[in-house]
Amino acid sequence: MGSRLNMLPVLLSLCVAVLPALTSDMAGQRTVIKGTLTLHSTKTCEGDVGWDLKQGDKYYPVITCRQGQCVVGPRFQNRVQEWRNNLTISPVLHVDEGLYILSCNDIDGIWSVSVNLDPQRSTAVIPAGGNLTIDLCSLDQVKLNFTQKGSSATETLFIIDNGKAFGDPKALGGVGVSVQDDIAVLSNLVQDGMFTVMDSKTGKMLCEVTFTVTGSGDHRDMSKASSGCSWSLSCVGSIVSIVFNIGAAVHLIFFFYPRLQSVIRKCWRKLPRSWGKKRPRASRRDQEKGETHSFIESSRGKGDPEFPRETRLRVGQRHSRKMTRKRHSRFKTIP
Numbered sequence: 001m002g003s004r005l006n007m008l009p010v011l012l013s014l015c016v017a018v019l020p021a022l023t024s025d026m027a028g029q030r031t032v033i034k035g036t037l038t039l040h041s042t043k044t045c046e047g048d049v050g051w052d053l054k055q056g057d058k059y060y061p062v063i064t065c066r067q068g069q070c071v072v073g074p075r076f077q078n079r080v081q082e083w084r085n086n087l088t089i090s091p092v093l094h095v096d097e098g099l100y101i102l103s104c105n106d107i108d109g110i111w112s113v114s115v116n117l118d119p120q121r122s123t124a125v126i127p128a129g130g131n132l133t134i135d136l137c138s139l140d141q142v143k144l145n146f147t148q149k150g151s152s153a154t155e156t157l158f159i160i161d162n163g164k165a166f167g168d169p170k171a172l173g174g175v176g177v178s179v180q181d182d183i184a185v186l187s188n189l190v191q192d193g194m195f196t197v198m199d200s201k202t203g204k205m206l207c208e209v210t211f212t213v214t215g216s217g218d219h220r221d222m223s224k225a226s227s228g229c230s231w232s233l234s235c236v237g238s239i240v241s242i243v244f245n246i247g248a249a250v251h252l253i254f255f256f257y258p259r260l261q262s263v264i265r266k267c268w269r270k271l272p273r274s275w276g277k278k279r280p281r282a283s284r285r286d287q288e289k290g291e292t293h294s295f296i297e298s299s300r301g302k303g304d305p306e307f308p309r310e311t312r313l314r315v316g317q318r319h320s321r322k323m324t325r326k327r328h329s330r331f332k333t334i335p
Contacts (some may be wrong), residue, residue: 030117032092033094033120033206034137035092036088039100041102043110043111045104045110048064048066048067049082049103053098055097063080063087070082119196120208122210123212124210124211125211125214126214128214132195132209133185133186134195134207136160136179136184139181140161141160141161142160143160144156144160144184144196157175158177163179173190190213194208194211
């Protein structure tokens with residue numbers, strides 16, 4: 001019995017040491033990405049103060065203040081302030097979700113609170129074909145999804161990584177995109193709907209923009225009218241071009257025809273007169289003369305010294321008389 005009473009002070013001291021570490025805000029806090037988070041501790045500390053963020057099994061230093069000098073952790077540079085055991089973070093990033101632990105002097109965890117993040121939501125009204133600015137809420141790789149108004153189907157238009165957008169803008173009627181840091185500007189929007197930005201690694205939604213396009217019907221009608229006008233103008237242009245080419249061809253024909261006609265006439269005059277005319281049929285007498293001539297020419301050759309001209313003439317005359325008798329014999333009367 002005495003030994004049990006002696007152990008009571010020891011147990012009380014342990015409980016006093018452990019209870020501060022178990023003190024926490026069980027309700028937790030919720031905040032919006034890119035918003036401002038302020039943590040009000042229910043515990044006070046007169047000495048050195050330290051804040052840490054716990055995510056799973058990892059701890060990330062937020063801020064440590066000793067003797068009036070504060071050191072900010074790498075993930076929270078230029079975004080955090082500590083004042084009388086209160087912690088303020090602005091702007092809140094999508095990686096700031098987790099358990100925040102307050103330490104005092106050499107005692108760790110005198111107070112803690114769980115912080116959950118909600119996506120940033122906004123609305124916008126733009127004219128047809130106008131631009132829409134979206135805060136991507138992250139510098140890491142994200143997916144930009146689109147949901148048309150009145151539809152539950154979601155389509156990934158772009159994957160944005162390191163300031164560059166990859167995707168098919170034709171999927172939404174030729175939407176253009178330009179990215180600078182964590183800001184994206186979408187252009188040529190003509191449909192009402194909603195854009196959502198999703199973290200590619202965790203799949204969590206970071207921000208949401210619901211937008212309405214004014215005059216979208218008029219814009220479509222204008223697009224159709226402009227396309228119709230462009231088609232009509234192209235047709236008119238083609239017809240004018242054809243007419244112009246025909247006129248130019250006719251002009252060239254009338255311009256060069258007189259010269260071409262004169263050239264043809266000159267060439268025609270230089271041709272022999274017998275060219276192109278039908279030769280008359282030779283008479284029987286001319287044929288006989290031709291046969292006599294050919295006979296004479298075939299006799300030993302023209303100009304043969306062994307066959308003088310007088311001999312050739314006599315042979316020719318003899319052959320001519322023979323042909324004459326032959327011709328007259330055809331008309332001899334049969335008794």
